[in-house]
Amino acid sequence: MRASAFLYPWDVTGDPAAPDLLAGLGLHGATLAAAYHSTRALTPRHPARRIVTAPHFAAYYPPDPARWRGRALRPAAQHWLDGEDPFGEAATALAGAGLEVHSWVVLAHNSRLGRENPRCTVRNAYGEHYPWAPCIAQEEVVEYCADLAAEAAVRPGTTGTELESCGWYGLAHLHAHDKIGGVPLGPAGQFLMSLCFCPACRTGYGPDAEALRAAVRTALEPLWRGAPEPDLPEEWDRIERLLGADLAATARTHRLAAARRLQRAAVAAVRAAAPPGFRILLHADPVPHRSGPNPGVETGWLLDLADGLVLPHHLLPLAAPHRRPGTVLAANRPMVAALGGGPPQDVAGADELRLYHAGLASDTDLAAVRQLLNPR
Template sequence: MQLGMYVHPWDIADEGARNVFQLLAKNGVQFINLAVSYHSGRFFLPHNPIKKVYYAEEGVVYFDPGQDCFRSSRLKPIRSSSYSGSDILKQSVEIANDYSMTVNAWTVCLHNGRFAADYPDLAVENMYGEKDMNFLCPVKSDSHKYLRSLMLSLATGYDIGEIELESAFFPPAFIHGVHHEVMGIRITPVMSYLLSTCFCQDCIADALSKGIDLNEARKHAINYIHDQILNMRNIGNPAEAENQDLKQALIREGFEDIIAFKTSVSRDLMYYYSETALEAGTNISIVGTGRGLAGSGVDLEFPSGTIKALDLIAYYQNISEISSDVALVRSKLPVNVSVRTGINLSYPYAYNPVRLRESVDSALSAGSNAIIFYNYGWATQNIIEEIQNLL
């Protein structure tokens, strides 16, 4: 059984790379996905020897990107001010070799509030013409040129196993947990999909080149949201709405054009990222939830040879949902794409030995090729040490 662990750079910096890899190797972990480009957040770190509460910076990188790969990129990577004095990725790769472990570059891509604020012309634009201050539009050439530069910088500068792309397409959902985010009405999956679709001029032009009138689709979306607000008390069973097939629900409401547009963009980007990885001599993987990938417009029937693995985020209190998600995704993916199921070691998920074992068994029974735990810094050391008992 192949086991991995998500690790944040401050875990490495504060605990020491050797201490982290020694603990993980002792407990059977064979690879890590190290965050090299990440968003902001407030995290409680139960076994961190330096701090217990950490406010991560928005939209920064935790390695030395250099400048050569970014000369033609309008967007330039911003190094973390908290850890600018050390190259955490370089340290990790060097120490990992001593334990026969692999380091993958976990890369948060278009979910970048710093860039969205500094370059509002690149931000996702909703149906009302309002900017999403957390996400860059994937159709904008400046957006994907930056990601290409980032991938080349990582692959040519470091001996990594692969580059894992997170948020590399359209936003996965409307609700994301922005600071003091409040919704006064229930946002259904269909509403979420529409509200996280970009209708900027570049998207409208791209859609038109594909024979899709995104302007008409935008008007339909505005009318649909308006009707949903007026009829919120008659919206039906919340659980039923959450569990329905999103694509079928969108088709029933007449949004085939938006599905076609987002799917086409995501497929174009898959080829673009894959070609970049091939040029750089590395592989790529994608991370996301089943619902989140659908919301982003990602078709799980990936073009052959484009990705190495899908890290399926399956954080469920109801453990049976893990196997359901894995089975569904496994049935759609090409056979040569590995499914690595993400199991959350934090409360209220796989936070004790019984739930850990049941969660892993649920994923493996449904066809998961590997398990990747989330994450080193948030989990207690006790539950990390329970991993060895799975072997």
């Protein structure tokens, strides 16, 4: 099975030993961040650094000034790594070690963009903005994501791209100093708190918009007081019980249509910019109403559009019935033991393997991957 590992440019730039070390694990490729959200990351083997703090979303290549001139929504440049093109430097080094490089592009998740342009973000039923979550029902956001996808995905030396957050983002977010877990919400509560009521979404819901907003707030009140969600095995059945079938359908219809528009625009933009044979994969969850970095998608429809999906490994069985000849279902498996990962033994049904994350991994983690990919 072909295996790739996720990497940040700083895992490679300034470390001449990194490409050969990674290739020696038995990996076929690397999924390298080209446009990525804020983070704080460990680099346990780098000769010059141990902690990298990326304070905001940034492009790790030089954005084209002509493409973004005069636009409020645009990728920011990074200033915490040396050089104008750390992505290009890392991609060249990895390709030189025989690894195929896919660009890793985060789209509808950008806290800096949201703070500077709150009108473009998800607004919940209480009127509160989520700065980390651009609203994909807004045409300005779709245009930004499509242009970012085209520019960040098709970089010199890449053979494909993997688009993260190409869909709805919602309440769930690894926020700094997070304190929202005092009342734990189940999947239905998460869905209700992720519904957007910005002007574009209210238009999308049609005449039921205000009734939907009121129903969301009413349904959430018992949950805030500690009541359990409806005792039903299926997530969507719980949502229908809380909202009523008609209003739940109103929400789902609008959100699926918006997700399709974004995904169609992003894939088309990359296709137009890419050479023949360039692969386009989307990070996804095969349960369509979910949101997050692996947003819920209509798997069958999307596999007619893109070349494949990168899925959390435990969700592969839900996507498998929709695979097509020539498409890829890649299992995304955490490999870092200290972050809850381990040797990826349970990836039956996957066409390819993605390991998260080689740059964060200890030497012990890497040894386990080497043993897995190079069995004697």
